[in-house]
Amino acid sequence: MYALRERRAQHEEKIKHCKSLVTLARRMPPEVLAKIFLHCVEDGWTHGPLVLSMVCSSWRYAVRNYPRVWSHIHVNMEEHDPITRTRYWLSMARQAPLHVNLIANIETSELPIVLDILLEQASRWRSFSVTSASLRKTNNILSQCKYVMPDLREVSITTDVEVDDVVAAGTTELDGFRESFRDAPLLRKLTLTSNALHTTGLIPIQVEDLSIHLPEPRRIDLPMSGSSILHVLEGLPNLKHFTLTLPPHHEPQYIPERDLARRIFLGNLESMLLCVPPDVNGLMVHIVAPKLRSLQIRSNLDPLVRPHDLTGASLRELLEQSDPPIELLELHDVDLTDDDYIHCLRVLDDLKELRLHESEISDSVIRLLRGPRGYCPRLTRLDLRWCGQLTGSTLVEVVRSRLAVDDHPSLNSSEPIAEVAVMNCCFVEEQDVMDLAKVTVCRLVLRETEDYCRSRGCCTNARYRQRLRLRHNIGFGGTDHVQLLL
Template structure:
């Protein structure tokens, strides 16, 4: 009897009966859902408007590539919200994954005509599927908004760039390109010739940001029209360390930069090499923000930079070598004196200077408005250089001091008092005729052991005392782009 029921093909009548029964159950479920909705016994997520739910799904896809597929299976309301093209706008293409071509084609069809964030993952191989996937993605390059490429080796990256350069498809929405190639030590593995040809001012006029993270700096010119460049280096092979000459070659081709960040890790295997002629200079006439985070020796590269428009300078040493900071003072003084940039913010993080170096730097910073010192041995005598209406750095109004173990609270109070005392300034009438130093409007002090409660109370009587929540680029956190 069991064989008769389960081991034969169902008849047409049985199939129709099963479909009728399924349809009846679906009607019953629909009726129950409508009754639940009317009674108000409904989950909060089901009450969220469809547009808002779609927006939430958009945020999910940045960290969870399969989010559109997952959320669309929850319920009918989520399925409707997940149909919004923007939910499918982040296309994650793993070139090595089976079925990647069909999956990517489906994703692109669901995204319809909205701008796309493309992420490409690839091994060192270049197969037929890889080429077909790259061709498919390049066909939709007119919709790219952000392109991220993670590769082992460079075959896939070179193939992608070559296709873009050959087709010259307009990419009007493209704003950021991020490369993370895992490069080895083989000769020629760091050569990417078509990089500048792929992204020209004509075919990608909105491209402003390039983020590059690898063990080796590519031997390729960056796009000419860049505004923001973020170079991050991981553990480098000792046979191919980062050097001043490599950096100079890379930066000479991007004269339009507005922000530049160079980051090296603490455990960088090959030491930074300062290997170029002291007379060589790299001119970045439009650069406004410069951040150097790495071994102490990397700051020697400052002497080769000409940045007459620089307004924000962030220097960090990632070493703890008993304050082996002797090269920093001369390099920084030379840098400030050579171009006289109108710096408004100076941050020195785990970088120490002698009294004479501080004095020379302060004298070269007449436009400085904010000073941030972290783990500095700045002394009371050095702080006195800023005293009074005729002190150095006359525009200084914000001071941020953290882990400065030699500084006394008494001197900090006197600094603020000497700047803020209108009698010392000769009154408002005198200041109008003879401009003097600005008032100190903000003082931050963290873990400075000789600044006590009495000093804090006195500072509070001299200026506004408040709790300040800094944004994500607080310099005790990981600073991304300044």
């Protein structure tokens, strides 16, 4: 017995000594490790390859033998010796497609050299991002991008207008696009973060996805021009997706388009997201978009205490002159009158999802959705939050009515409501929620993806959900046939 114990102790000592050799990280195939490392780099860990190669020999092998781990070229001109760093990163990336991220916030003589090194590999660029605190430096960088870029898909620009830019260059235009990226046939997505919007006719016409974010100015507060925005859109005949956003509570001076009869035709536009002060929604009057399927209108300011007439009138005009097949309509912190709601819902025959946040929509309007032949026959999802006038009994009535079988089915027959989200609606009581959950899916939590309220933190009703769960024994076998998402 003593001999067995001694042998066991010897084996345990060997296992302890070699334990690191049998871990999952050591036994994992190098290609799987490389895939994990690539995800880390894609999430913004710019120095990941260097750090990971210092852990152990197997990790170092995975990093050094899979060039895609090095394909994200992050160059910060404020760091030490960016020239050597850039050359080393490119050598390790070998022939992998490149995702170039250039940060140039300071004046340095090394910038032209670094840019030349990167442009030598322009044929391998998959995406290109520029961040600079100076519009003048940004324009200088962009003006050099005249090479053939057969694989470039996405460009992102982050810049700002400073006093020095106006004095030195005499302009607040982002004109570095002039003659640049013309030989990038696959370029589809452009993201602009800048308070300079005067880019008329300069954005490459092949762009299909345009996102404009107007940050809070650091020094110069430029007015926001409706005419400039329309000029940008007018020069993009292939545009499919358009996003215009401002940070919360930022309300710059807005100059609307003076020509009320002006119209721009966006024949390929499929989605539009506006997160702006409500007065900017007047842009919709000037847009004709016959293929528009998704329209999301959000206010970046605090909710108004009354319906916003300009938004309602502009939305009605957009629907009348475009007759678009809208499937998703979202109104967040901007409300309409009952007349505007009725007019819009009457013509939205293709609507599949309706999202309302901080709305005073009345029961009489919601009842227009009743089946079997109500408004919006294709509607299957309702998302209602902070709706102060809506009663739960009306909502239950509408959902049940759309379950009824139409004796004479046609294209106008209402489809059943597949899901209802109800949050912080003061006249929707617990029993109404339980009644809804018996006839359809009733959700009391945020959507798992693409939920704007997640970043705002305005619809976290954890206590209410916990109380409802305990009171009705939900999840403990006490409630059957209830489709409730808590």
